[in-house]
Amino acid sequence: MDKLIRKWWWKILAVVLMLYVVCAGLLFDVPRLVILNETIRVLHFHVPMWFGMILLLLASVVYAIKNLSNPSPKNDIYSLEFANVGVAFGVMGIVTGMIWANFTWGEPWSNDPKQNASAIGILIYFAYFILRGSIEDENTKARISAVYNIFAFAILIPLLFILPRLTDSLHPGNGGNPGFNAYDLDSKLRKVFYTAVIGWSLIGFWIATIRVRMRLVQHVTEQ
Amino acid sequence: MWAEVKYLFLKEVTLEWRQKYAFNGLLLFTVSTIFIIYLSLRVKNQAGLPDHLWNALFWIIILFSAINAVAKSFLQESPGRQLYYYISVHPISLIMAKMIYNSLLMVVLAVIAVVVYGTVLGYPVINTLMFASVVALASVGISSVLTMMSAIASKAGNNTVLMAILSLPLLIPILLLSIKAVKNAIDDLTWADTSDELITLAAVDCIGIALGYVLFPFLWKS
């Protein structure tokens, strides 16, 4: 990983994928669906925020586990910065989601499960930052926050995937539901969408690793 | 290990019995919350609350009583007793005993809350057995999450506010599930319609207990 974060190939890949996503996302044929109309293209820019958040937070948890089994400042820094960028993705997901929801559902906050889920996720990681802030000792801070990180992630993620199902059952009838959640993506949309997910996630990891490296340099110079 | 858990559990009960003021304080807190809700919501005619509001307020009462009840499990332990635990018992036995004890405490509190709440604000639930099982499952889940958060907060300077901040977002999904399930109990839907929520609540309980089991020793190390 230490080598990988200084390699260029995946960063170039990220930019190339994003170029493809911007062009294809705006130019390719999309299904003509009621209410959504052209805004279906938002799919390629908004939904990957959600996936990016989950992936970055997952990386944060992986480093939290590493930090518990093998405590080191480096693992803690990785864990913290992945969480940081993950939260940024979550905030962007919420904002873009509200804009889209305002158009399709008629109100910015319409109890959509994924909106609620990212809001809860963000609350948890804000609590995580506050927890970190309230502990003085570096070693204790790293260990306690790693425990919270793992606990929070493991207890929430399954629920976040279940909540959509439980909430959808409140609005019966897929035909009457104009939200995108009711549609199964076809191969044409999937091609661009998955590229977007990979591209956005790579961008997120890129920013996170830059922050990690800055902190590592800071950590070394402080000693 | 189980002998140790049993011993610690009985010790918690004895302590609670000796210091009745703590439990009485919790009771008073719950009852006064319910009374405040009753006084502030009192509608002109005696029709009572709409069902969904009854449901939501009930869970909010449970939530805040739970935070108060469980907060003391680690936050209010004296440093001397913490040291005693640290030397003499295995961390896993400690967290298991605390989780079991807090779950029971929660169930007792919930039962009392239901009785008082039902007396002053009405009791719209039709399927009481379903309601009871949801409350029991949710109590276990809520108290296992809160026990861990109380342990974390006690390591971060014994801060009750911190504990609330840490646990509230984690409890939202459990609350949403419970509210949904209790809505079914109020509307007298079949068990088959509620099985999803009940299974998920049971799953959360399992995950919460397992995580406490695995993660608590790391917390306890310092």
Added chain:
Amino acid sequence: MKHTLSIALFTTGMFLSTSLWAQEKHKIDENDYANQSVEMADGFRAEGKIYVVVAVMVALLGGFTFYVVRMDMKVTGLEKKVEEFLQGK
């Protein structure tokens, strides 16, 4: 034995929760692409104005990339400096 219990609990929990993931959805088919009943920005596209939007977004992406690359290079420079300093010591 020590961890079997917790692992068993955890997997049961995960299994129970994942068993509920399946969800019914509406399939998108060729019809959704071909229908003319839903209004889309066809005129806008026909006039080629969509390329303006694409150009703007590509430019933004370019600017963003430039900025991040600069930052990456700066950090690389800092890392080298620290490395040299440590070796010099």
